[in-house]
Amino acid sequence: MSAAPSTHKKKEDDVPSLPPDFPFIPIGHPDTMMSKESVRRAVEEFQVQPTDIMVATFSKTGTTLVTWLCHLLRLIAKEGIDYDFPAHFEAIETLYQVVPWPLLSWDIGYDPNVDGSQYTPRVFKSHLRMASIYRGCKYIVTIRDPAKTVLSFYNFLLAKQVPLVLELKDVSQFLLETPFVQGRPGRASIWDYYQEYHALRDCPSVLVLVYEDVVQNMPANIRRIATFMGLSIHNNTAIVDKVASMSTKQYMAQYVTLFDEPYERAKQLGRAGDLSQLAPGPKVATQTHTQQLNDTAKTVLQEKWNQSMEPLGYKTYDEFAAYFVQQNQQRWDT
Numbered sequence: 001m002s003a004a005p006s007t008h009k010k011k012e013d014d015v016p017s018l019p020p021d022f023p024f025i026p027i028g029h030p031d032t033m034m035s036k037e038s039v040r041r042a043v044e045e046f047q048v049q050p051t052d053i054m055v056a057t058f059s060k061t062g063t064t065l066v067t068w069l070c071h072l073l074r075l076i077a078k079e080g081i082d083y084d085f086p087a088h089f090e091a092i093e094t095l096y097q098v099v100p101w102p103l104l105s106w107d108i109g110y111d112p113n114v115d116g117s118q119y120t121p122r123v124f125k126s127h128l129r130m131a132s133i134y135r136g137c138k139y140i141v142t143i144r145d146p147a148k149t150v151l152s153f154y155n156f157l158l159a160k161q162v163p164l165v166l167e168l169k170d171v172s173q174f175l176l177e178t179p180f181v182q183g184r185p186g187r188a189s190i191w192d193y194y195q196e197y198h199a200l201r202d203c204p205s206v207l208v209l210v211y212e213d214v215v216q217n218m219p220a221n222i223r224r225i226a227t228f229m230g231l232s233i234h235n236n237t238a239i240v241d242k243v244a245s246m247s248t249k250q251y252m253a254q255y256v257t258l259f260d261e262p263y264e265r266a267k268q269l270g271r272a273g274d275l276s277q278l279a280p281g282p283k284v285a286t287q288t289h290t291q292q293l294n295d296t297a298k299t300v301l302q303e304k305w306n307q308s309m310e311p312l313g314y315k316t317y318d319e320f321a322a323y324f325v326q327q328n329q330q331r332w333d334t
Helices: 036-044 063-079 085-091 102-108 146-159 171-177 190-199 211-216 218-229 237-245 249-253 263-269 295-308 317-332
Strands: 053-056 123-126 138-143 206-210
Touching: 036 102, 053 063, 063 123, 063 138, 063 211, 063 218, 063 237, 063 249, 102 123, 102 263, 138 190, 138 211, 138 218, 138 317, 146 171, 146 295, 171 295, 190 295, 190 317, 206 211, 206 218, 206 317, 211 218, 211 317, 218 237, 218 317
Parallel strands: 053 123, 053 138, 138 206
Antiparallel strands: none
16 A cells, blocks of 8 residues: 655646645555556646546545436436437446546556547546646535445445455454555545545535435435536426436446446456456445444544544534535525
């Protein structure tokens, strides 16, 4: 899990879609699943456009759902509500063909400058923190209860049979002894991400979605996403209902392999870093995770929150989420 240096530098001609005084942290090697060459190509050769939508999230906070919503919305905007969606889903091997993940693209044989460009706007996936993200486009970020995020992350990697996780005895050890949530030098923690979302709360190029609210109030959030993407379907109830019906866990589970990294393709190419992290694993959880964090793990989560988020005015995650739910209602629903 060691960090590696990168030649990534802030370009002088970057479009200031983020505030000019917002910190810039060059990308190191953010995830060992990716090769150094794939990261290099992403930071040196990938170019964003002002209309691009970058779904930039902390892992397991709703990335798959939001990228799916974005793709469905632009697909319907282009093809119409009666489009043969099953045929479209069957024609692609993975969602990464139409929603590239730039940092991983070379490892799995895709070009983020080309793949997915037949749709407008282009949509990309990223797990980079906002201080390291590609400048010059628009960003959808997500927040989720940290405890639920830990459980989801652990079960996801467990299903993939990632060796490091298989060696752990439970989810509490996963939180306490690995950098996946707490971070390490070169890899930001979940609280680093949330602090940056707070700093960007009024930035017009950033839409902060609350995962729990997206799930509970899908139609309203579909409208917000569509408006943010520049798609003129905000008041089209038929489209909103169609997208909502296709974004339930039950519907998405029919196409669960679409959301996997293309493991066999990556294996054949032989470029990836830690291939085990690309193994198939369900990104659409249809069953509730039953594990519980122990008291030590709960205390660590609370202490981290108190240190990082309470000074910003949020005593609890619920307060943090409520702020953005209210902001989105005022910003997009009026």
